Amino acid sequence: MSRMQTGQKVTFRILRGEGDSLKEVDYHVEAETGWVVLDAVLNIQATQAPDLSVRWNCKAAKCGSCSAEVNGKPRLMCKTRLDDIDTSQPVVVHPIKSFPHVKDLVADVKWNYEVNKRITPFTPAKDADFTYYQEDVDRVQEFRKCIECFLCQNVCHILRNHEAHSRFAGPRFFVRVAGLEMHPMDTADRTQFLDQEAGVFLCNITKCCTHVCPEDIHITDNAIIPLKERVIDRKYDPLQWLVRKVTGKK
Amino acid sequence: MSHPVTLGKQGFFATLRKDAWWVEPALVAGILTAFGLYSTISAVLLRTKFEVGPYLSPFYEPLLTPNWWPFSPAILILWAPLGFRATCYYYRGAYYKAFFLNPPACSVTGYTNKNFRGETKFPFTIMNLHRFLLIFALALNVFLWIGAIKSFRYEGEWGIGLGSVILTANAFLLMMYSFSCHSLRHIVGGRLDCFSCHRTQKATWDKVSGWNESHKQWAWMSLFSVAIADIYIRLVAHGIISDPNTWSTPLRVIH
Numbered sequence: 001m002s003r004m005q006t007g008q009k010v011t012f013r014i015l016r017g018e019g020d021s022l023k024e025v026d027y028h029v030e031a032e033t034g035w036v037v038l039d040a041v042l043n044i045q046a047t048q049a050p051d052l053s054v055r056w057n058c059k060a061a062k063c064g065s066c067s068a069e070v071n072g073k074p075r076l077m078c079k080t081r082l083d084d085i086d087t088s089q090p091v092v093v094h095p096i097k098s099f100p101h102v103k104d105l106v107a108d109v110k111w112n113y114e115v116n117k118r119i120t121p122f123t124p125a126k127d128a129d130f131t132y133y134q135e136d137v138d139r140v141q142e143f144r145k146c147i148e149c150f151l152c153q154n155v156c157h158i159l160r161n162h163e164a165h166s167r168f169a170g171p172r173f174f175v176r177v178a179g180l181e182m183h184p185m186d187t188a189d190r191t192q193f194l195d196q197e198a199g200v201f202l203c204n205i206t207k208c209c210t211h212v213c214p215e216d217i218h219i220t221d222n223a224i225i226p227l228k229e230r231v232i233d234r235k236y237d238p239l240q241w242l243v244r245k246v247t248g249k250k
Numbered sequence: 251m252s253h254p255v256t257l258g259k260q261g262f263f264a265t266l267r268k269d270a271w272w273v274e275p276a277l278v279a280g281i282l283t284a285f286g287l288y289s290t291i292s293a294v295l296l297r298t299k300f301e302v303g304p305y306l307s308p309f310y311e312p313l314l315t316p317n318w319w320p321f322s323p324a325i326l327i328l329w330a331p332l333g334f335r336a337t338c339y340y341y342r343g344a345y346y347k348a349f350f351l352n353p354p355a356c357s358v359t360g361y362t363n364k365n366f367r368g369e370t371k372f373p374f375t376i377m378n379l380h381r382f383l384l385i386f387a388l389a390l391n392v393f394l395w396i397g398a399i400k401s402f403r404y405e406g407e408w409g410i411g412l413g414s415v416i417l418t419a420n421a422f423l424l425m426m427y428s429f430s431c432h433s434l435r436h437i438v439g440g441r442l443d444c445f446s447c448h449r450t451q452k453a454t455w456d457k458v459s460g461w462n463e464s465h466k467q468w469a470w471m472s473l474f475s476v477a478i479a480d481i482y483i484r485l486v487a488h489g490i491i492s493d494p495n496t497w498s499t500p501l502r503v504i505h
Binding site: 069071072073074086089092094132133135136139155157158160161162163164181182183184186199201202203204205206207208211212220221225226229230232233235236237 | 265266267268339342343346347352353356357359360361362363364366367368369370375378379381432433435436440441443444445446452462463
């Protein structure tokens, strides 16, 4: 893509409306060097469409508020430079799609917080000695990078296409469970939750969640697949069952 | 300018993506179909000219020829590597997109079903046997290395031919495909919570984790190397091409 020059005219095709009356509206803006999509959307809101609803906060790719679909790809608007997209055609901006639409670029993501409440929180042993090493927590620190932008939830086809919200927790919460299950000081067992409630085996590992993560968390390889393997240990592996029986370990 | 739109699911292949999203699943479908057809023809239907000189096709390694087995000896072997690939975490993601259109690509609508069962019901629960097929794949790696070493010795004489190089490269790529497996990564250390309590397992896990980052690349390179090795040996066996090598004796067809 060519470098964006100040004054270059770009058309943004933004989804507007609420309920059943939705339409794409074209806005023409004179972009400036270094702009990201959120700059353009806020410029449109300031100069052409003051009633345009858009959620944003930090503008630094850390709050996870400005999630949207830019030219069909789930992105943080504040992290999507105009230099990196084709601006010779209208830039299409839609809200994220796996959650109820509220208005314009805003979706209602509260379902995610309901899922979060169902996860057994960090549970250390009562007499735990909190001395552990960096090598023990390197793995789980990756999961702590999550900014809850819910782009992974948005792109996951099990939520997006199959609408399995009642049976599937989604990638974001597999990341959270992985961070708890793999923590050296945690004692809770969430494998039954993963299997029965979170629906980890509904995931067919298409890696779309990993591709859209703005924090580059390797969601599929480092969280979902290892969690599947832990459930397989319990549910499908007769050798592990035998070892548990003989050793008496959980 | 404005026009009405519908949010969310919009039918098969609906997407706002402007890139050529269909290229990757189309390539995967094409390559896997071609490999499936070729391996069926070569390993199941063509039952001769798979061993020439010191070179044995990897489809037939190790060569098992019991009297009671009336079919191709490759069938006695191939279920393991094919099963290993079919249940591989990388290939699953790739072929669910390419063949099941579930989804066709990220952010592209494909097959939709509110009762979607994923891998929770038979036959997809078979995917959970991947770790057991890994054991067979690792055992086959040993035989493939033995075959690769044997390919440097013909008629009692050590030497080297292009076939030796191809079979060695194939054994290496297949070994790396197995060593970078997600299930192996779990078995060697991923199942542990306390790494500082098991430093050897942590070191092994680190190693496998490094290889695992390129699992996709190992998967494709090893798939191609198996096909290339088999094609090469068959071409030499049929006399279509001659193997450049250091041996004084011409290579003769054994099977």
